[in-house]
Amino acid sequence: MTETTIAFPARAFDPVGVRHAVEARLTVFLDAKERLAAAQGFPAEVVDVLRDLVLGGGKRVRPVLCVAGWYAAGGRGDQDPVVQVAASLEMFHAFALVHDDVMDRSATRRGRPSAHEAFASHHSGRPGAAKLGVDAAVLLGDLTLVWSDELLHTAGLHTDRFAAVTSVLDEMRTELMYGQYLDLLGTGCPSPDVDAALRIARFKSAKYTVERPLQLGAVLAGTQAGFCAALSAFGLPLGEAFQLQDDLLGAFADTPQTGKPIAEDLREGKHTALLALALRRAVGGERDLLMGLCQGIRPEPVQVAQIRAVLEATGARAEVEQLIDECHGRALRTLEDAGLPPAAVSVLRTVAATLIGPA
Missing domain, CATH: 1.10.600.10 (Farnesyl Diphosphate Synthase)
Structure with missing residues (x-):
């Protein structure tokens, strides 16, 4: 998402500003994935479930600390790649949460249905919906890991x-x-x-x-x-x-x-x-x-x-x-x-x- 510049606190470390910048970057990224899925005729619920998880809550602890480390080390210059790497870290965290909820059989995450429950609910009229939900969540976690790498690889780092x-x-x-x-x-x-x-x-x-x-x-x-x-x-x-x-x-x-x-x-x-x-x-x-x-x-x-x-x-x-x-x-x-x-x-x-x- 290097074509989009996200507003970012320039002079002082501001955790709230960092959260907003990272969330804006993730929104841009998931919007693009939603358009791509629609163009290719892929099921819309895949991005929908991930969007609910990624943008539906969370404190953004890891991306905030990533940017804090940059500031603490005297980071200067273009901040856009820093935001994108921080967003990649949050996307990796989403991958970990999806698989963690499968392993723990957790019904909710951030006050909403966990990914496997959301998939099962989407296919509630189908036999074996619960198993399908778990299997789909495993795939979603894998895809989220891939997208985390994509964010990193397109951050424009030397x-x-x-x-x-x-x-x-x-x-x-x-x-x-x-x-x-x-x-x-x-x-x-x-x-x-x-x-x-x-x-x-x-x-x-x-x-x-x-x-x-x-x-x-x-x-x-x-x-x-x-x-x-x-x-x-x-x-x-x-x-x-x-x-x-x-x-x-x-x-x-x-x-x-x-x-x-x-x-x-x-x-x-x-x-x-x-x-x-x-x-x-x-x-x-x-x-x-x-x-x-x-x-x-x-x-x-x-x-x-x-x-x-x-x-x-x-x-x-x-x-x-x-x-x-x-x-x-x-x-x-x-x-x-x-x-x-x-x-x-x-x-x-x-x-x-x-x-x-x-x-």
Whole structure:
């Protein structure tokens, strides 16, 4: 979409402005795909389902952090390629969400039907509509990955920058897939192993959500390896805090906050640090209740309330909140010790406040 210039904040890092710029770029891209599908007689619901997912919500965390990394590294000049790479990152995230919802059998995403449910609903009068929905969602995820690459390849990057960007992306994608696999292995059989839960969080979310997007933006600005190392020291603990916060939301928040079914992580028996800490301390009936998750038994609403009470009574929730504060604080302390330019520190402090809140 290099023929279209998107308005972009020119002088100061503005997360809201970045979100609007990325959403505008994605809208242009999906409009073009819709016209192409119509011209070739392809089923319209493919782009429709993806448009609902991509533009129907989301905080744009990864593209915002990509642009933050560019600003922090002193990015100057034409910002249009930065917007497009950030949009590519959001499209890749959509691919991951579509497949994640299939694996987790999630009925909703961002308060709307998940992709496989949307496809099933579109073909509701057809025998085997549910299976068709799942199969179609797998294909949609594959197509979304292809379109993510298309956005990247048409961003107009010079050869050296393109090579640097794809190197970071290759690492990020590999880490995410292993993180997802570790998550699959842990689902339905959580244990008191907090370190294992934190490792899942690190590769499934912390690196993918914070560290690598920041580094991606930095290499777009032509930064050196030392700056990327500083971003890693900042981004990893911040990403871990972000995932731990998400674990609390997954256990305690209601659907309007998460856009997903209430306590879905509990219903799936996800191996989170929250559940691992509770399993370390629970005894008797409390432990039996938690062990039901380890056997893949989906709790009823009344049991969800009881599990939440155990998470509170064992102190697991309070300890996770403390871990969030510790990770957040560790990230901010790296900014004091890294010798970064004041402008970079300012941008990264904004990033931390955007994700977790003020120190």
